[in-house]
Amino acid sequence: QEAVTKPNVIILATGGTIAGAGASAANSATYTAAKVGIDKLIAGVPELSQLANVRGEQVMQIASESITNENLLQLGRRVAELADSNDVDGIVITHGTDTLEETAYFLNLVEKTDKPIVVVGSMRPGTAMSADGMLNLYNAVAVAGSKDARGKGVLVTMNDEIQSGRDVSKMINIKTEAFKSPWGPLGMVVEGKSYWFRLPAKRHTMDSEFDIKNIKSLPNVGIAYSYGNVDDTAYKALAQSGAKAIIHAGTGNGSVSSSVVPTLQALRKDGVQIIRSSHVNNGGFVLRNAEQPDDKNDWVVAHDLNPQKARILAMVALTKTQDSKELQRIFWEY
Numbered sequence: 001q002e003a004v005t006k007p008n009v010i011i012l013a014t015g016g017t018i019a020g021a022g023a024s025a026a027n028s029a030t031y032t033a034a035k036v037g038i039d040k041l042i043a044g045v046p047e048l049s050q051l052a053n054v055r056g057e058q059v060m061q062i063a064s065e066s067i068t069n070e071n072l073l074q075l076g077r078r079v080a081e082l083a084d085s086n087d088v089d090g091i092v093i094t095h096g097t098d099t100l101e102e103t104a105y106f107l108n109l110v111e112k113t114d115k116p117i118v119v120v121g122s123m124r125p126g127t128a129m130s131a132d133g134m135l136n137l138y139n140a141v142a143v144a145g146s147k148d149a150r151g152k153g154v155l156v157t158m159n160d161e162i163q164s165g166r167d168v169s170k171m172i173n174i175k176t177e178a179f180k181s182p183w184g185p186l187g188m189v190v191e192g193k194s195y196w197f198r199l200p201a202k203r204h205t206m207d208s209e210f211d212i213k214n215i216k217s218l219p220n221v222g223i224a225y226s227y228g229n230v231d232d233t234a235y236k237a238l239a240q241s242g243a244k245a246i247i248h249a250g251t252g253n254g255s256v257s258s259s260v261v262p263t264l265q266a267l268r269k270d271g272v273q274i275i276r277s278s279h280v281n282n283g284g285f286v287l288r289n290a291e292q293p294d295d296k297n298d299w300v301v302a303h304d305l306n307p308q309k310a311r312i313l314a315m316v317a318l319t320k321t322q323d324s325k326e327l328q329r330i331f332w333e334y
């Protein structure tokens with residue numbers, strides 16, 4: 001019989017509900033996130049050792065709504081160091097689900113590796129009935145250790161699905177079937193085996209022009225939400241706080257209220273980049289020069305990126321260019 005060498009998978013733990021604990025098994029939604037250390041999480045799923053040689057590292061212990069740009073950079077740098085190491089075959093990141101889609105997209109843009117990087121969380125703490133963290137983690141390690149996950153960009157395994165870190169988003173906060181992509185999952189992971197159906201079409205990791213090793217800090221980019229009867233207060237406040245770009249979390253096709261248009265035109269003249277995205281629930285798709293004359297206003301459209309993902313790409317892109325045409329190219333390509 002052929003000897004099978006198991007892959008080496010590192011689990012970087014950041015906190016979240018997958019490391020959460022509640023007072024009783026009935027507490028599926030009332031609990032404290034970021035309580036349980038990575039060694040205990042690994043010990044809770046002994047089957048991981050059948051999939052890979054697993055080692056854990058506690059990078060931080062926080063609920064993901066509190067992640068800062070500094071935390072993102074710290075995590076990104078550690079991922080890059082490990083990806084460069086010959087004895088690492090894949091990396092799993094345990095993460096809170098609230099901003100998991102932001103971290104996954106950030107890593108997808110800046111990590112120069114074709115080794116699998118899989119971000120995973122859970123919707124229920126490990127102390128709850130039908131907790132989803134164990135299986136999600138098992139699936140993440142399975143995918144991170146598999147050769148066929150290489151070169152597919154940063155991935156997310158939740159609810160048995162393998163999602164692209166670029167496309168996936170938290171769509172609901174009270175179901176275990178919480179993470180969806182408007183364009184569908186890339187594959188499924190069942191009993192530790194991956195089944196693939198499609199590939200990401202956008203630039204990522206090895207094919208990205210961005211590299212965590214060249215990023216010293218991330219610029220200030222804020223998001224302003226739009227709705228009926230909106231005024232320009234939030235946009236002005238963001239500009240005053242020093243925002244280099246403002247993500248317009250717009251209605252519909254990234255449409256802009258007539259009460260806000262003149263302010264956004266003036267802010268652009270002052271050097272602030274204006275990026276139109278959409279906050280519609282199942283995935284926006286903003287078309288250039290459709291709702292607004294973007295060429296005339298010198299604004300950028302966020303394509304299909306939701307506002308929080310548009311913020312991530314804008315921050316990364318602004319580390320390289322201040323040119324709005326270049327920004328628009330980047331928003332089409334990534």
Ligand SMILES: NC(=O)C[C@H](N)C(=O)O
Nearest residue numbers: 016017063064096097098
């Ligand atoms: N399900 C979760 O992980 C939610 C938690 N607030 C977090 O993002 O850390």
